[in-house]
Amino acid sequence: MLTPEQMRRIEPYFPLSHGMPRVDVCRVLSGIALVIRNGLRWRDSPSDYGPDKTIDNRFIRWSRLGVFNRILAELAAQGGETDNLMIDATHLKVHRTAARLLKKGLYPGCIGRSRGGLTTKLQVVCDGKGRPRLLHLSEGQANDYKTAAAAIEDLPAAKSLLADRAYSSAAFRQALVERGITPCIPPHAKHRVQHSYDSVLYRQRHRIENMFARLKEARIHTSYDQCAHTFL
Structure with missing residues (x-):
């Protein structure tokens, strides 16, 4: 092949x-x-x-x-520098054969309880063309922006990062600014401070959604059924 x-x-x-x-x-x-x-x-x-x-x-x-x-x-880095990054996450249903991984062991299972059952969360950082650059697994109930904060140090250099409202956090925005990345994240309606963002640039975020659709069409991650390191 x-x-x-x-x-x-x-x-x-x-x-x-x-x-x-x-x-x-x-x-x-x-x-x-x-x-x-x-x-x-x-x-x-x-x-x-x-x-x-x-x-x-x-x-x-x-x-x-x-x-x-x-x-x-390494292969993603050969694609050259990118001006924009995108981040999003999707929930994966845990297969019955992986339920035993909920117990602590040598290799963590990254399994949690959410959406009425056992789930894990796959978080992906893409470049401006929707090509994956970073992948991260966490428990299904983990907060999006708290999980993304663990991957900030590994983010490639870029001018801006596009994300949905789930990542609208003051701490996450500040961490991006400290790395020289402009957050393009719409604020929650209930937030006291309504941060501004580039609505025209935000329209490009559909590319990361298309990336998740292609992965699921290829049956690459339809269910979570292994240890975290082998599944990732």
């Missing part, structure tokens, strides 16, 4: 093998992409991609090492 040119771009981010030669990374990674894209069980992966246990183990190991996060960050 991956071409040699695509593999040359991401191969440096994988850990080096020690001892015996490693199974072909391109073949294993193609098997991982096939299983996730089609919602298959690991045992249902075609034998052409290698043993299903090898594919599963590599996926979990590389997830814990942060390999896929580094690939996303």
